[in-house]
Amino acid sequence: MEANFYRRYGQLCDEYCVVPKLLAEFSDNQQQVLVLQDLDQQGFRLRKNQASMSDVKLGIKWLAYFHARFLQQDITDLWPIGTYWYLATRQEEFDVMQPGRLKDAAKELDAALNNAHFQTLVHGDAKLANFCFAEDTAGLAAVDFQYVGKGVGVKDLVYFLGGCLNQDELVNHEQSLVNEYFAVLKKAVGHYQIEIDFIDLQQEWHELYAFAWADFYRFLLGWSPDHYKINTHMQKQTDIALSRLSKQ
Secondary structure (H helix, E strand, C coil), X not given: CHHHHHHHHHXXXXXXXXXXXXXXXXXXXXXXXXXXXXXXXXXXXXXXXXXXXHHHHHHHHHHHHHHHHCCCCCCCCCECCCCCCCHHHCHHHHHHCCCCHHHHHHHHHHHHHHCCCCCEEECCCCCHHHEEECCCXXXXXXXXXXXXXXXXXXHHHHHHHHHHCCHHHHHHHHHHHHHHHHHHHHHHHHHCCCCCCHHHHHHHHHHHHHHHHHHHHHHHHHHCCCCCCCCHXXXXXXXXXXXXXXXX
């Protein structure tokens, strides 16, 4: 699937959502080898272990343009569901979860995300380590498209914010960063001349934002219940999602 992405879709990404270009590919001892453009030579030399607020905003911009670029496209040669933690591929983790409201609602949360009207391509592993920063400009490039596939953009957004910000930073900055994502997404939709009802898109994805938190929390509880990313903010967002489900 990653090879398909670089072959067919990477070339559609522009300077607003840079990805390395595929230069060549071949098989070596039954393994597929992809030769990609050297992002260091393209000016994206920096790798970061911690993100400043300006770094987070750069990541949000990249995600918004990437999501806008592939909105509502009929793509069948990548993963039908993007990300590595969605329920169908994490049954072992699901089975060992402790009983509770979240486990009971896991299938409904998964279905709400997967059956959303507005779909795009999600990176699927949008963590800080998969972004390469430019030294002298506000540029950003992304790598590692093993889990790229269809989904709602807020799945990438939640994963990215949860990996870059601690609990206090999420409490203090989340709302403004989510607003920024949608503002940039609207601009990006115009840039790519995508014909959609943006108000409906924003309403749907904003509603699913808490669902994306709850869905990732479900994975963590089964995979690593003491994981450092689990905090009261994630639990609060999960409570919001579960409350909305109960009212449907």
